[in-house]
Amino acid sequence: MSEDIPFDRSFDLAPGKVEEVYPGVRRLLCNNPGPFTFKGTVSYIVGRGRVAVIDPGPLDEAHIKALLDTLKGETVTHIFVTHTHRDHSPAAARIKAATGAPTFGEGPHRAARELHLDEAPRLDASGDREFHPDTVLADGDVVAGDGWRLEAVATPGHTANHMAFALKDSEVLFSGDHVMAWSTPVVAPPDGAMSDYMASLEKLLHRPETIYFPGHGGAVRDAPRFVESYIRHRRGREQSILDRLAEGEASIPVLVQKIYVGLDPRLIKAAGLSVFAHLEDLVARGVIVADGSPSLDSVYRLRG
Ligand SMILES: [Zn+2]
Numbered sequence: 001m002s003e004d005i006p007f008d009r010s011f012d013l014a015p016g017k018v019e020e021v022y023p024g025v026r027r028l029l030c031n032n033p034g035p036f037t038f039k040g041t042v043s044y045i046v047g048r049g050r051v052a053v054i055d056p057g058p059l060d061e062a063h064i065k066a067l068l069d070t071l072k073g074e075t076v077t078h079i080f081v082t083h084t085h086r087d088h089s090p091a092a093a094r095i096k097a098a099t100g101a102p103t104f105g106e107g108p109h110r111a112a113r114e115l116h117l118d119e120a121p122r123l124d125a126s127g128d129r130e131f132h133p134d135t136v137l138a139d140g141d142v143v144a145g146d147g148w149r150l151e152a153v154a155t156p157g158h159t160a161n162h163m164a165f166a167l168k169d170s171e172v173l174f175s176g177d178h179v180m181a182w183s184t185p186v187v188a189p190p191d192g193a194m195s196d197y198m199a200s201l202e203k204l205l206h207r208p209e210t211i212y213f214p215g216h217g218g219a220v221r222d223a224p225r226f227v228e229s230y231i232r233h234r235r236g237r238e239q240s241i242l243d244r245l246a247e248g249e250a251s252i253p254v255l256v257q258k259i260y261v262g263l264d265p266r267l268i269k270a271a272g273l274s275v276f277a278h279l280e281d282l283v284a285r286g287v288i289v290a291d292g293s294p295s296l297d298s299v300y301r302l303r304g
Pocket of ligand 1: 083085158177
């Protein structure tokens with residue numbers, strides 16, 4: 001894996017232990033570690049007394065109980081969801097049932113583009129199709145609670161409905177899976193789209209927030225510079241793909257083998273999807289062509 005990004009993998013929060021990570025912001029780790037979730041999903045609590053919960057997490061009984069126990073004696077007034085992957089949104093229904101708080105998000109799960117014939121099952125694997133926000137947020141909407149305000153920042157790419165939330169009057173952005181300190185996120189068609197993802201990174205460069213609290217792992221410090229390194233990393237990966245294609249046509253497995261040296265075998269499939277995301281973008285931009293409509297099984301070459 002490329003290490004041109006200044007990753008920070010230090011993160012030692014114990015599952016179920018609440019921690020104030022910033023004035024007025026608490027976090028709680030779910031015990032669902034894995035190659036895509038790092039130590040697990042991080043849920044955030046914004047405010048004191050009358051609070052918002054951001055990303056209640058997966059349907060994990062211990063985590064749901066820990067969240068509700070932590071908030072005993074307080075009132076949950078809002079539930080925000082950054083996106084509808086199963087490690088982020090399913091517990092929203094349970095927290096809502098227990099507290100009566102309404103849910104907020106960009107919208108239900110959807111693909112970034114129309115599906116090809118064979119893609120539907122893959123989309124179902126990671127998406128939470130049950131979640132429908134009570135209040136649909138648009139980019140720039142500001143939701144005010146008791147002592148806090150959150151601005152919706154539409155950041156499609158990891159998923160089509162991905163939304164970050166800026167804590168107004170602070171330097172904090174809740175970045176979901178869009179920007180994380182420990183890794184880049186998977187951008188996998190058809191849930192994700194590389195062109196959207198890159199545009200969403202550029203968008204954050206122009207925002208004032210400097211500390212990001214992601215859905216997995218610890219805080220991103222010096223955030224705009226970190227985002228720049230993310231952008232450089234993706235452009236570098238795109239260039240590696242183009243360099244390989246300059247030697248001749250290639251399939252996705254061939255490109256993965258060439259580009260991801262020393263890859264964790266559990267991540268090969270995700271790497272293939274990530275390369276596919278780049279290829280799809282390059283085809284749309286007219287830089288390369290596929291034999292037929294771009295798919296995981298296509299062969300790709302530079303446009304002659
Ligand atoms: Zn996700």
